[in-house]
Amino acid sequence: MTPAFWCIIILIIVNYLLAGLGGWLTIKQTGRFDINQPRVQERALTGAAARIKSAQANGWEIIPVFAICIFIAHLAGVPEEQAALPAYLFLATRLLYILCYAFKLSPWRSLIFFTNIIACGWLIKMAVALG
Known part of the structure; x- marks a missing residue:
């Protein structure tokens, strides 16, 4: 399995961990x-509980977008070592996004979310370049 596919699995696990934290x-x-x-x-939740639940909900919204971009790059024949860098960027910034959500760093959170979108676009751009 490629590093980019592992990033998808890690993100899913992180979201389930957020579910547990949100429940607690x-x-x-x-x-x-x-x-x-x-x-x-x-x-009815407020504070950290509401923010963690929101971060988890946003994760379930963005993970399919990221996964589709990974699959498009893979099916287009993007070499796994090239797809790994934007996948790692997405994973790292996603973890930062969660921290920004948890600690009410809204402007940073928005900037980091934009970085997630850039990583997805990067994957698509590599796929288009080969196609």
Whole structure:
């Protein structure tokens, strides 16, 4: 398996870890986890619990975009060592994004999200160059 594919798997694992952290913070804030109405409870969260839940939701939104870009690059024949650099950039900046979300660093978070999009564009550009 290529390094870029490993980056997808790592991001999925990180998102599940965020789910666990978000659940723990929910219990810490509310005293319980509402298994019957978790979305209703989630909307009432504030502070770190709300931010971690939002970071996790954003992860589920961006991971498919990143994965599709990896697959496009792979199917276009982009060498794995070339695809690895934008994949590592995406992974590193994604982890920074989560930290920025957790610690309310909104302007940095937006800049880092833009870097995620640049990494995806880089993968597509390499695929187009070969195609």
